[in-house]
Amino acid sequence: MHGYPGQHRILVAVDCIIFGFDGWNIKLLLVERSLxxxxxxxxxxxxxxxxxxxxEDAANRVLEERTGLKNVYMEQFRVFGKPDRDPVERTLSVAYFALIDIQQYETQITTENHPVWYLLDEMPEMVFDHAEMVKLAKKQLRYKAALHPILxxxxxxxxTIPQLQALYEGVxxxxxxxxxxxxKLLSTGLLVKLAEKDKQSSKKGAFYYRLDQSNYEKNFEKFLNLVPNPDKFF
Incomplete structure (x- = not known):
C-alpha cells in the first residue's frame, strides 16, 4: 500500500446542526457527549x-445513531478546521445543517444520548467550537431562506399565516x-385557503392554507420578498 511521505494523520468528522420548528418556535437539537x-x-x-x-453517508449514520432520526434532508455548509478545535487529536469537521418539522419527526427520536430541543435564545454551553458552528449555520439558513422559499x-x-410568520420570525x-x-404572502396567489380553522390559538381562529403545488415550482420567486431588508441579517 502506497502512502504520501512526510504527511501526518488528520481525523475527519461530521457534525449535524438540526434546527426544528414545532409550529411556533425554532429550536436546536442537542445531545449529551458520550466521549x-x-x-x-x-x-x-x-x-x-x-x-x-x-x-453524506457518515452524517446520516451519525444522526440516526445519536438521535434515531432518519431520512432528514441535510445540507453541507462548511468545514471547521482550526488546529486546536479538538484537544485530543487534529480533527477537521464537515458540518451539515437542516430544519425539520418537529411534530413530523417526534416519534423517531430516541432517548439514548438524551436529545433535547432548546430554544435558540436559551442554548446551553456546548463543547469545542459547536457554538460557532450554530452561529454560522443560522447565518446560512437565513441566507438560503431569503433567496429561496425553503421554509x-x-x-x-x-x-396558518400566523404559523408561517412565526417560522420566519424564529429563523x-x-x-x-x-x-x-x-x-405580501396572499399577494403571491400561491396559497389555497381551506375551509377549516385553527381554533387553538384564539377564539376567532385562523384559516388554514396549503401551497398551490401546481404553480409553486414555476412561480416560487414570488415568495422572495417576504423578508424585508434581508442584508441586515447577514
Whole structure:
C-alpha cells in the first residue's frame, strides 16, 4: 500500500446542526457527549467518518445513531478546521445543517444520548467550537431562506399565516409587521385557503392554507420578498 511521505494523520468528522420548528418556535437539537473529554456536556450530533463512507453517508449514520432520526434532508455548509478545535487529536469537521418539522419527526427520536430541543435564545454551553458552528449555520439558513422559499417545505401540509410568520420570525429572530407580512404572502396567489380553522390559538381562529403545488415550482420567486431588508441579517 502506497502512502504520501512526510504527511501526518488528520481525523475527519461530521457534525449535524438540526434546527426544528414545532409550529411556533425554532429550536436546536442537542445531545449529551458520550466521549471524553467533556463527556456528558451538550453537543451537536457528531462522529468520525469511516474509511468506506462519504461525508453524506457518515452524517446520516451519525444522526440516526445519536438521535434515531432518519431520512432528514441535510445540507453541507462548511468545514471547521482550526488546529486546536479538538484537544485530543487534529480533527477537521464537515458540518451539515437542516430544519425539520418537529411534530413530523417526534416519534423517531430516541432517548439514548438524551436529545433535547432548546430554544435558540436559551442554548446551553456546548463543547469545542459547536457554538460557532450554530452561529454560522443560522447565518446560512437565513441566507438560503431569503433567496429561496425553503421554509415552506418544513411546514405541515396545511398551516396558518400566523404559523408561517412565526417560522420566519424564529429563523431571523426578529418581528415582522403582521399586516404587511400577510399582505405580501396572499399577494403571491400561491396559497389555497381551506375551509377549516385553527381554533387553538384564539377564539376567532385562523384559516388554514396549503401551497398551490401546481404553480409553486414555476412561480416560487414570488415568495422572495417576504423578508424585508434581508442584508441586515447577514
Amino acid at each position: 471524553k473529554p467533556e463527556s456528558g456536556k451538550w453537543s451537536l450530533m457528531g462522529g468520525f467518518i469511516n474509511p468506506s463512507e462519504s461525508p 415552506f417545505q418544513l411546514l405541515p401540509e396545511r398551516f 431571523y429572530q426578529t418581528q415582522f409587521d403582521d399586516r404587511n407580512f400577510s399582505r
